[in-house]
Amino acid sequence: MSNKRPTDQLAFYVSPEEKQQIQAWAEAEDRSVSYLLRSIVLKALKERQEK
DSSP states (O other): OOOOOOOOOOOOOOOHHHHHHHHHHHHHTTOOHHHHHHHHHHHHHHHHHTO
């Protein structure tokens, strides 16, 4: 049996320029785009819950 938590996939649209900026940011952090965006969203959710 797997120890992984169940996850759902989420998709959204960005401009080509935004995509390029996100990819460069992820590369600079030595992370995948998916990991970077997940981290950003989780941080925003935590900050929102603390209000």
